Amino acid sequence: MPPSRPHGLYAFTMPRVPLIAVTPNKAKMRVYLKACRAQNGTIGNKGEIPWYVKNTEDIEELSVGCPVIMGRRTGGKLMGPLSNRVNILITSDKNYKKEGFHIFNDSDSALDFAKSQKNDKCFVLGGGSIFRQFLNYTDTIYLTTLLADFEGDTFFPKDFAEKFAKTNSVMYNSNIDFIFETYERYYD
Numbered sequence: 001m002p003p004s005r006p007h008g009l010y011a012f013t014m015p016r017v018p019l020i021a022v023t024p025n026k027a028k029m030r031v032y033l034k035a036c037r038a039q040n041g042t043i044g045n046k047g048e049i050p051w052y053v054k055n056t057e058d059i060e061e062l063s064v065g066c067p068v069i070m071g072r073r074t075g076g077k078l079m080g081p082l083s084n085r086v087n088i089l090i091t092s093d094k095n096y097k098k099e100g101f102h103i104f105n106d107s108d109s110a111l112d113f114a115k116s117q118k119n120d121k122c123f124v125l126g127g128g129s130i131f132r133q134f135l136n137y138t139d140t141i142y143l144t145t146l147l148a149d150f151e152g153d154t155f156f157p158k159d160f161a162e163k164f165a166k167t168n169s170v171m172y173n174s175n176i177d178f179i180f181e182t183y184e185r186y187y188d
């Protein structure tokens with residue numbers, strides 16, 4: 001469900017691109033990728049997210065109730081698991097443990113575990129290396145773009161839009177204005 005628009009300037013809905021209603025995911029679970037990038041593509045700097053944006057609570061809650069997948073550099077920094085979600089963390093460290101997280105050593109096992117949760121969707125929450133690896137499995141992208149540039153060392157994949165069609169776009173007023181967009185994969 002799209003978030004409400006607490007301080008929106010305007011909203012427009014793109015015409016839906018006809019998609020063949022078959023997903024490539026074996027268990028028919030849809031894979032959602034949720035990211036926030038600066039206008040210049042930055043998603044992180046020195047292991048942190050270099051901004052604080054107000055009015056994003058509804059966007060943060062989109063993944064509630066679903067399995068969520070994170071890389072070790074992202075999930076490892078959290079104080080604990082995200083509430084009301086099955087938290088899945090990927091690392092190459094075979095001895096890695098973190099309370100409240102299911103640990104996997106490769107992306108396929110992590111995705112298979114997410115599918116085994118019998119949910120109709122899961123969310124890929126980053127960071128950069130995980131976004132790049134899971135883009136091929138992703139059906140829907142929820143992408144927030146801040147209307148400001150930020151210095152950073154981690155970026156959202158530039159060429160992602162080649163395989164996705166923008167289906168929705170809403171602009172919000174906040175301490176940093178932003179656009180929340182939905183992209184759906186083209187299937188052939």
Ligand SMILES: NC(=O)c1ccc[n+]([C@@H]2O[C@H](COP(=O)([O-])OP(=O)(O)OC[C@H]3O[C@@H](n4cnc5c(N)ncnc54)[C@H](OP(=O)(O)O)[C@@H]3O)[C@@H](O)[C@H]2O)c1
Binds near residue numbers: 034047091126154
């Ligand atoms: N703006 C946003 O939407 C957003 C969201 C999330 C995070 N971020 C930011 O993104 C940055 C982190 O991104 P990142 O790319 O540096 O790190 P990351 O994707 O969070 O985690 C990378 C780590 O995940 C593990 N990993 C990834 N792929 C793997 C694979 N196929 N097999 C085994 N392990 C694998 C490795 O852990 P090991 O080194 O333990 O092997 C790797 O070092 C931070 O600045 C964070 O704040 C931004």
